[in-house]
Amino acid sequence: MDHHENIESLAEGLLQNMDGLRSALIYAPNTIGKTRLAQQLKDRSPDAVMLYNSSVEDVFTWDNERVVLKMDLESELPKIIETQGLDGAIIRNFQVFTGDRIEPTLDFTRGEISFGLHTGDDSSVDGIKISRAEESIFIWCVYYTVLSEAIDALSDRPDLRSTSVYDGLTLAVIDDPVSSMDDVRIVSVALALAELIRRAAELDLKFLITTHHALFFNVLFNSFRRNKKDRAYILQRQPVAGWALKVQPNDSPFSYHLGIIEEIGSAISENAIRRIHFNQFRALLEKTANFLGHKGGWGELLTGPDAALLTRVLNLYSHDRFADLESSEVSDEYSDALKGEFQVFLKSFRWGDAA
Incomplete structure (x- = not known):
């Protein structure tokens, strides 16, 4: 078990533990420090880390008056979406994850996303308010789509890549992407993420995933259990001793x-x-x-x-x-x-x- 007095030491120790690994899956309840750990890793190497955490969620805010999801066009992910033309892929992924006919429309002039329910008949309607769970799924789809595109790009030889925007990427840090989602969608997100990690197996790209959700942890653990390059941990914190990172040998952090x-x-x-x-x-x-x-x-x-x-x-x-x-x-x-x-x-x- 590794002990660390501060977040900086924890981040450094975790990166050392990941040497030779493909992914690290960390279970910890809220308030232990998952979000700070994720942000610390991003701050250490901004160009090398693609981060999903609450700061990504803050890029998107719901406007009840206009019934749209506003996005900060100056932030990292919306810039990539626009320059790489990924809005169509985001729409497709959102509909796969939600399994319904809600269709987002991304407007980069206004910095807005509107949603419509397209049924193919007179009951179709635009400008609907989506649920909190659907909002969480949409924001996850933004990150998921960009990360998927990065994996595709990095899979090509450097001289054959359509873009160099992902060339410095070496670590994907994903902090609790399943807030407000039901169990079915949590499983879907976990399985899709596991597939992304498998697709990146031959790349110089590592994954760090933190969660407080036992089901999300369980699905990912069982997706990785036969690969020695994936490792699971429990993150604990004591008031005096600081953080302790313990290897988790089975599929439940219970x-x-x-x-x-x-x-x-x-x-x-x-x-x-x-x-x-x-x-x-x-x-x-x-x-x-x-x-x-x-x-x-x-x-x-x-x-x-x-x-x-x-x-x-x-x-x-x-x-x-x-x-x-x-x-x-x-x-x-x-x-x-x-x-x-x-x-x-x-x-x-x-x-x-x-x-």
Whole structure:
């Protein structure tokens, strides 16, 4: 197990561990530092890294008044899309991932994407508002399409390539691309990403994927398990010791629950509950629900008197843009809800001895 005191050291150690590998898959709950790690790798070598994280999602913002998705034309990916003429491929990929007849239209003059439902009859309509899940899929399709094009380009000899824009690319860093997606689409994204990695097997291009989603981790792990050039890790963080990167030998990061239980229990006993502990509890609930096959999701596992309140809080903190600020204090009402529901959870699922 590798230990690192800061994100810079973690990024350096991870790159060293990837020497000779094709990909590294990292599981970690929200607030552990996945986003900062991904950004650190991009900042170290901007031209060598193609990054997908929340900063890519921020390039696209929904305009309710105009019913369009606005895009920042000065950012990296939209520039590549326009110069390389990839809008048609993005549309095709979006329709493959969504499996319906919603068709995006990209307008690079206005910097807007509109969506229409084309049924082939009088019920067709333009200017529709897509769901949050469909928005996430569209943004993923932008990155996926550019990365796929880069792999195709790098597969040609340098003197035969149609563009040199990808020549310096050596690392694709992908941080949790499946937010707001349902399980079917999560599996589709994971399988498509695994296929991209296989296509790039002969290239000097490595992949780093981080996720807090157990299903996404599971699908990718099983797609890679027969290739020794792919490796899975668990990323943990302790308040004093810093980050620990541990090789994960099987297809479920569920064993990580012991560390989460211990940390939440310590925070409760020391009256030091912070936002990080809510996100850790949600990660524990997600893994438990996945492990036990609860099709209704992790919310079914909250059965105490404060279940409804805590569900709202866990959703709020999970999607908070500032959730990574682990020192953020929480109200007594939220802390009490976490304490009560955590104890009910331990008793219900017999984790009492582990705590």
